[in-house]
Amino acid sequence: MKFPLRLPRVHWLKLIPSTLLALFIFTNLTGIFFIPAFAPSVALSAQPDAIPADIPTSGDEHLDRIIFEVGKQLGVDPRFIHAVIWQESKYDPHARSHAGAEGLMQLMPDTAKRFGCSDREDEQANVLAGTKYLGWLLKRFDGNVQLALAGYNAGEGAVDKYNGIPPFDETQNYVRVISTRYGKSYHPVLPPEDAVREFHLEPEQTETAAAVQ
Template sequence: MSLNPGSIDPRTLKELLRLHMLSKSNLLSPASGSSAAEESDDFSELLNGLLAMKEQQDIPPAASLKPALMSMPGFISGNPWLQHRLSASRPTEFEPYIQEASRRYGVESSLIKAVIDAESSFNPDAVSRAGAKGLMQLIDATGQSLGVTNPFDPVQNIEGGTRYLSTLLVKYNGNAGTALAAYNAGPGRVNRLDIKDDDDLAAKLHLLPAETQQYVRKVMDLKQKYEAIV
C-alpha cells in the first residue's frame, strides 16, 4: 500500500501510528496465536478504509477513530485489551444486554450503565413527564428512528439507547460530556450554543438548563462508580 502523508489529516495519521505502535507492544495486539501478518492486515485494512474516506472528503478526525475502530469486523474480538476496557465495570441485572450493546456500538459498558442509572434507576417500566420511556428513557420518535418497537423491552431499549449514544459520541468526536449534554438536552440546543467538545461544554455549561448541568455531572460520577470492578 502506498501512503502519501499529505493525503491524510496529521492528527489521524498520528493516532494510527500510535495504535500501530501499541499493537506492536501487545497492548492492542490480537490474542496469542495470531500471526504478525494478521496484525499487519488489520492495520492495512484500517489505513485503506481511511484513505478511501479521504478521497470522498469524509475523513474523520483522530478523536472519532475509536467508534470507527470498534466497528471493524473482528477488531474487538481479536483484541482482549479493548474487550476489557469496554466491559470493565460492575455487573447489573441487565448485564448481557449491556455487554452486547457495548461490543456492538463501541460504547463503554460503564457509560451505558451510568446513563441507565441516571435516566431510570434501572426501571424498565419508567415513564417520564415528557413521555420518555424505559431504561434509557427514549422518546417515541427517537426510539422509532432507532428501530425500537417496544421501549419497555430491555433488550430493545438498551440496544436503541446505546446506538443513539454512540452516534452522539461520534458526532462530538468522543467527547463524552458533550454527548451526554446532547442526550439530555438535545443536539439542537447544544449545537446552537456552538458546543463542539468538552472544553466548550465546560465554558458554556451554565448556558444549558440546570437539569442538563446536573445530568452531565451525575452520569460522569456514576460512570466512575461502575468502573469500580467488584
C-alpha cells in the same frame, strides 16, 4: 392447461439462523449491508465472554448480559451505558417521565423510532436503541463525552444552539452526575479491535432523546 405451482406459505425468516441475523445487525451498524427488518435486536452470544469485574451490575444477570453484549457489539463501553441507565431509570424498564420518555434509557417516541426501537419497554430493544444514539452522539461530537451526554439529555440541536452544554440546570446536573459516576479513567468508545466503531447513521434531528425529568 398448466396450472401454476402453489407452494405452502412458510415464514422464511424463521429459517434464518440466529448467527446470520447477528451478521445483518453487525453489518447494518457498519453501513456495509442494510436490511432494517432484520435488525430488531442484538443476538446474545451462545458462549458469552465473562463480564469483567469492574463493570457495574444492575442486580439482574440477564440485563447485565444485554448491556455488556450491546456495548461490545456497538463499540460503546458498557460502564458508560450502565452510568446512563442508572441516571435515566435506576434500571427500571417500565420507567416513564412526564415528558413521555420511557424504558431503561428513557427514549422519547421519535428517538426510539429513529434508532429502530418499536417497544420501549423491551429491555434489549431499549438498550440497543439508546446505545446506538449514544454512539452516534459520541461520533457527532468527536468523542466529547460531556457534549454527547448533553445531547442525549437535551437533544443535539440544543448543544449546537449553545455551542456547548446548554445552560439548563437539569442538563448541567445530568452531565455532571454521569461523568462523575463513570469516572475519568475510561472513555466510552472502545478500541477498534474490540468492537465496531463506525456509525453511518444520519437520521434527522428530532425531539430530546432522554426524558426531561
